[in-house]
Amino acid sequence: MSELRLEDIAKRAGVSRSTVSRVVNNQPNVSEKARQRVLDVIKITGFSPNAAARTLVSRRSNTIGLVLPHSVSTFFTDPYYPHLIKGITQACNQYDFTLALFVAGSKEYQEKLLPRLSSxxxxxxxxxxxxxxxxxxxxxxxxxxxxxMLVAGRPLYNDEVCFIDIDNIAASEKAVRHLINCGRKKIAIITGPLTSTVGLDRLAGYRNAMDSSSLKYNDNSIIESDFTEQGGYNAMQKLITIKPDAVFAASDMMAIGAIRFIRDAGLDVPKDIAVVGFDDLPIPMVNELQLTTIRQPVVQFGFKAVETLIELIENDLPIIKRVLMDTELIIRKSCGFEPG
Amino acid sequence: MSELRLEDIAKRAGVSRSTVSRVVNNQPNVSEKARQRVLDVIKITGFSPNAAARTLVSRRSNTIGLVLPHSVSTFFTDPYYPHLIKGITQACNQYDFTLALFVAGSKEYQEKLLPRLSSxxxxxxxxxxxxxxxxxxxxxxxxxxxxxMLVAGRPLYNDEVCFIDIDNIAASEKAVRHLINCGRKKIAIITGPLTSTVGLDRLAGYRNAMDSSSLKYNDNSIIESDFTEQGGYNAMQKLITIKPDAVFAASDMMAIGAIRFIRDAGLDVPKDIAVVGFDDLPIPMVNELQLTTIRQPVVQFGFKAVETLIELIENDLPIIKRVLMDTELIIRKSCGFEPG
DNA sequence: TAGTTGTCTGAGAGCGCTCCCAGATTTTTC
DNA sequence: GAAAAATCTGGGAGCGCTCTCAGACAACTA
Structure with missing residues (x-):
């Protein structure tokens, strides 16, 4: 079918290659008559320009890459990523970009992905x-x-890098403050891995909120876990020994696990222990448990990431951009809050 | 950094552009001395060839597209897709292909995706x-x-199209036969949407198994649902009126919903009603409920899909390929099977 | 020695497009 | 009316690569 080139369209429309190019790219300086003739021929023939040739001369492929390194091992189980991709593809569609997906297995990055990324x-x-x-x-x-390049998630060390993240510190502060406002006195936290900024930042927010209150906490109030349901269950098992009256879990999955343990221990949520989670992804359990949580705007985050990257692309000089997105506290019943 | 061209490498290595090209593409007819010199220069400079120029002349981009049309509305909630993508990206890494992901919103396909796909x-x-x-x-x-083009999933009408699918009919037969072998007499089915081949084929397998036994069934034994947990719950509610002693749910999520209803109704699984599901994705509930189910090889499916597509690409003449993959019955406790 | 093979090398053309520029044509200005 | 400006058009160069082909050279055969 379409082994047609610009040149062929030009011939059929009785104009030059240049004019066809102008029409295809919606440029000015084409007479209405010529434009219409070209458009007609394009429609009839189903012509579409060769992307490689275009890219070669214009130095623009209109393709962006999403790289998921091996450290993102939860990609295949965490509902976070499909939602992230949803936002990213929505933005790609809107701005006429194509998304190339790079998922690195354990040792594939170095040999396979990097060469393709840097070509x-x-x-x-x-x-x-x-x-x-x-x-x-x-x-x-x-x-x-x-x-x-735009890093999604705050990088741990690298300062001279552009990134976009949600404001994890402020979000956690908000969550813990809410527990404080609900009258809880002994508030513990189940953190994510402290090898990641998500883990660290959400812990920092907890500390901020606690420090600015008169409440006490110590290392025993802080349990590091791994964002999984089972991890939350295990963490709660350790935490129960200090008898907290509230727990802030740094992810909903961990909150669900924590609640499971609390119930297994014969205690009540929120009466004995209030629980606040983090994420508010549409996991059926979150609603079922009426979990109070921090809603992070995952889809919008993906969308904004693409918009930010496009800015970076369109800006000639390298600039450092940092974007932090706000979150929202969703109050349900697991924190024992009674409105009014 | 690397605004280097083949020509520049050639100059530095004291050879011609052609020789560098041969080295880069691992072609023969280059003396060991020349090859080594070129390799050295490439290493030092960090040169990597321009993908667009390559694609333009070789007519190969080494990029394949994965298109998820709007009908795949469960993309963002169903754990099936991340696993599918896992298999696809694994194969892409292995065969040195890049994956471009196209996710269509409701009306975006026509205006946005198709032009980019066909360019x-x-x-x-x-x-x-x-x-x-x-x-x-x-x-x-x-x-x-x-x-x-390779369709993943059997197309409903189109015959002259290549596709890859799991053998849904044989799989369902296997599931239902197992229920029969367990001594169940009144076996019902909760199907997926009958507007899709997955829905239709799994129903066909049920019919095959039932027809080849002496067991009776009628339209009341068949409830159409939507692959969701809630859908399974609702379907079971209708089904309960005919008092089945076994239910084959065409997806694990629906099986989970069905079990929830059965328990809400004060009945026992598998004593009163045996349940078999379909998928065996790593959903925590599947294990918790000890659900007997059909395991479909999702990751391998994605992998095989890429391999098949590559065959199609490498074959000049258009051929029609059909691939059906086998499934495995995973026997747990929800079907009341007692081994030995 | 001359002829035949085989290995290695570099020049040249061309992939299909964009962009610059010069020339043709139309429109505006005084 | 001629001159100036604005609009339109097409040819040519060139993006960075691959691939063909002819020539240079080395290594065998007779």
Whole structure:
């Protein structure tokens, strides 16, 4: 079918290649008559220009990469990622970009992905899902390619890198303050892995809220876990020994696990122990348990990430951009809050 | 950094552009001395060839597209898709392909995705996730582009199209036969939407198994649902009126919902009603409930899909390929089977 | 020695497009 | 009316690569 070139369309429309190019790219300086004739021929023939040739000369592929390093091992189980991708593809559709997905297995990154990522003329820019210390070297390598890059999630060390993240510290503060306002006195936290900024930042928010109140807490109030349901269950098992009257779990899955343990222990949520989670993804259990939680705008986050990357791409000089997105406290029943 | 061209490497290595090209592409007819010198320069400079220029002349982008039409509305909630993508990206990594992901919103397909899909020189081939009647027109339009295409999931109408699917009919037969072997007499089915081949085929398997036994069933034994947990619950509510002693649910999520209703009704699984599901994705509930189910090899399916598409791409003449993959019956406790 | 093979090398064309520029044509200005 | 400005058009160069082909050279055969 369409082995047609610009030249062929030009011939059929009785104009030159240049004019067809102008029409295809919606440029001015084409007479209405010529434009219409070209448009007609294009419609009849079903012509569409060769992307590779275009990219070669214009230096723009209109393709961005999303890189999920191996540290993102929860990709295949965590509902977070489909929602992230939803936002990203929505933005790609809107801005006429194509998304290339790079998922690294354990050792594939170095040999397989990096060469493809750094090959000139394929990607206009890259979003790297990160925030884990293991990704430090990947960030450095990608920086070397000079490709516009946006890290999704605050990078642990790297300062001279653009990133977008939700405001985890403020969000956690909000969650813990709410527990304080509900009259809870002994508030514990189940954190994510402290090798990642998500884990660290949500703990920092807890500390901030606690420090600015008169409540006491110590290392025993803080249990590090892994964002999974079972992890939350196990963490709660340890936590129960200090008899907290409230727990802030740094993810909904961990909150669900914590609640499971609390109930197994014969206690009541929220009467004995109030629980607040983090994420508010549409997991059926969240609603069923009436979990109070922090809603992070995952879809919008993905969308905004693409918009930010496009800015980076369109800006010639390298700039450092940092974007922090706000979250929302969703009050349900697991924190024992009684409105009014 | 690397605004380097083949020519520049050639100059530095004291050879010609052609020789560098040969080295880069691992071609013969280069002396060991020359090859080594070129390799050294490439290493030092960090050169990597321009993908667009390569694609333009070689007519190969080494990029394939995965298209998820709007009919795949469960993309963002169903754990099936992350696993599918896992298999696809694994294969892409292995065969040195890049994956471009196209997710269509409600009306975006026509205006946004199709032009990008059909633009020559960007994709070598396309995998279309389908099996729903709504995708018929998409299949036809994609066929017109002459792009090698593989449908993942049996297409409803289109015969002259390549596809890969699991053997849903044989799988369902296996599931229902197992219930029969367990001594169940009144076996009902909760199907998926009968607008899709998955729904239809799994029902066909049920009919096959029942027909080849002496057991009776009628339209009341068949409830159409939607693959969701709530849908399974509702379907079981209707089914309970005919008092079945076994239910085959065409997805694990529906099986989970069905079990929830059975228990709400004060009945026992498997004593009163045996339940078999379909999927065996790593949903925590599946294990918790000890659900007997059909395991479909999702990751391998994605992998095989890529391999098949690559065959299609490498074959000049258009061939029709059909691949059916086998499934496995995983016997747990929800069907009341006692081994030995 | 001359002829035949085989290995290695570099020049040249061309993939299909965009963009610059010069020339043709129309429109505006005084 | 001629001159100036604005609009339109097409040819040519060139993006960075691959691939063909002819020539240079080395290594065998007779």
């Amino acid at each position: 000139k003329g394929f990607l206009d820019g890259v979003i790297l899902q990160s925030g884990h210390q293991a990704d430090q070297s990947i960030i450095l390598e990608l920086k070397k390619t000079n490709l516009p | 020559k020189g960007f994709l070598d081939g396309v995998i279309l996730q389908s099996g729903h009647q709504a995708d018929q027109s998409i299949i036809l339009e994609l066929k017109k582009t002459n792009l090698p």
